[in-house]
Amino acid sequence: MAENEKTDIKELKTEEQSSHQKTDGILTKKINGNTFVTEIYFDKKSKETLKDKLFKVYILSKKNK
Numbered sequence: 001m002a003e004n005e006k007t008d009i010k011e012l013k014t015e016e017q018s019s020h021q022k023t024d025g026i027l028t029k030k031i032n033g034n035t036f037v038t039e040i041y042f043d044k045k046s047k048e049t050l051k052d053k054l055f056k057v058y059i060l061s062k063k064n065k
Contacts, residue, residue, distance in 0.1 A: 025040040042050070
């Protein structure tokens with residue numbers, strides 16, 4: 001990949017990120033030498049809490065086993 005292509009990709013990512021709202025949190029997880037960075041956004045109008053949402057994920061994971 002040419003150096004100018006790398007610069008273009010960096011500029012594109014910066015432009016995309018600036019149009020989004022501020023993240024509410026960031027999770028970073030390293031799996032098999034790959035680092036995954038996940039930005040978290042919460043709907044301020046939602047009636048469910050993070051605890052409610054995580055509980056649903058937990059219940060669904062138990063059902064799928």
